[in-house]
Amino acid sequence: MASTPAPTPTQRNAGIDLVRVLMTMLVILHHSAIVxxxxxxxxxxxEPNASNPLLVMFNAVNQSYFMGLFFLLAGYYTPASFDRKGAGRYLADRWIRLGLPLLAFFFVLFPLTVEIADATGGADLLRRWGQGIVGGTHGPGPLWFALALLIFAHAYALLRWAGAFPANGRTAAALPRPRTLLPAMIGIGMVAFVVRLVIPVGHEVLWLQLGFFPLYILLFVTGIAAAPHRLLERIPLRAAVPWLAVAILAVVTLPIMIMLHGVGGGFEGGWNGNALYYALWEPFVATGVILTLFAWAATPARRSGPVGRWFAANAFGAFVVHAPVLVALSRWAATLPYTPWVKFVGVSAAACIGAFVVAAALRAIPGVRRVL
Known part of the structure; x- marks a missing residue:
């Protein structure tokens, strides 16, 4: 596939920043849809789990690509960071930028979110939060992503040390052709199908749903391979449109498969047709959507003004703090006499704004900007 010329190494990509912001907001909408x-x-x-078919579709399509896109971007920025800092500083930086937010959520924000969710009144919230920090339930929540990236960072450093990822190793100089992408998508779908025979979707190992990780790993490695020639910033729209059409066709088949759910078996995993369909369906949807997003981001019109830069700077912080913000807003909205659809729209919008505002306020505290 033809590509546009590579940007200069120091040029910041406003389009990718915008994609990051949109995907962060989509994470918030995804969790709001679950509510x-x-x-x-x-x-x-x-509302009961999976009680709204349209929101189930919304969540399924999101799941196919949005976290995978984050892993792709993480891999994309890994080689340059490692080469610039060296193994020691690179891993230390990962622990600051990922480990500290993970620990903060695990021990502080997770108990807060649990107490907001369980609260019948807010008068003693601080007391119960303190009790939760000391002796309550803890977990990474959405920061499982930071945990996974820490594991990936250490694996990358180890493989670089072992020579598996040499600094001047083979990289992708151009986008792969369809005859390469197609078997890769089928292959990773089959790997996911096999993994889910043992660890179905929804089952966690150390807070990680390993049934999704074959695609995450592939996209992280793809980002590493694409980084030297900055291929994610050079995807032409004409190369993405055919794969977007494939993704749309795949999405159209999903309602049919959901209606036939009882016939084919569980989508989560197992030796059945629905599990095979879902494992193959994900990479086809992910490829079309991800290529299209980066092709859209690569257009010359993508420029970043003050508002865009503000959102980009606070995107990771919003990701970290969105859980208690969203739960607080949805618990408050439960008292309002509106339909679930109206609440979904209103709470989603308010949670997006609120998470970014809270992140910006936290980043104004001295030292926090180094982490968030």
Whole structure:
């Protein structure tokens, strides 16, 4: 596939910043959808799990690509960071930028979110939060992503030391052709199918849903390979459109498969047709959506003004703090006499704004900007 010329190494990509912001907001909408009848695990829900077919579809499509896109970007920025800092400083930086937010959420924000979700009144919230920090339930929540990236960072450093990822090793100079992408998508789908025979979707090992990780690992490695020639910033729209069409066709088949759920077996995993379909469905949707997003981001019109830079600077912080913000807003909205759809729209918008504002306030504290 043809590509546009590579940007200069120091040029900041406003389009990728915008994609990061949009994906962070999509994470918030994804969890808000779970509250109002989508599918998945969350701290608190108003409607029963998977009770709203449209929100179930929304969550399924999101899951196919949005966290994978974050892993792709993480891999994309890894080689340059490692080469610039060296192994020691690179890993130390990962522990500051990922480990500290992970620990903060694990021991502080997770108990806060649990107490907000369980609260019948707010008068003693601080007392119960303190009790939760000391002796309550803890976990990474959405910061499982930071935990996974820490593991990936250490694996990358080890492989670089072993020579598996040499600094001047083979990299992708151009986008792969369809005859390469197609078997890769089928292959990773089959790997996911096999993994889910043992660890179905929804089952966690050390807080990680390993059933999704074959695609995450592939995308992280793909980002590493694409980094030297900055291929994610050079994807032409004409190369992405055919794969977007494939993704749309795949999405159209999902409602049919959901209606036939009882016939084909569980999507989560197992030796059945639905599990095979879902494992193959994900990489086809992910490829089309991810390529299209980066092609859209690569257009010359993408420029970053003050508002865009503010959102980009606070995106990771918003990701870290969005759980208690969203749970607090959805618990408050439960008292309002509106339909779940109205609440989903209103709470999602308010949670997006609130998470970014809280992140910006935290980053104004001396020293926090180094972490968030």
């Amino acid at each position: 109002y009848g989508g599918s998945g695990g969350w701290f608190w829900r108003q």
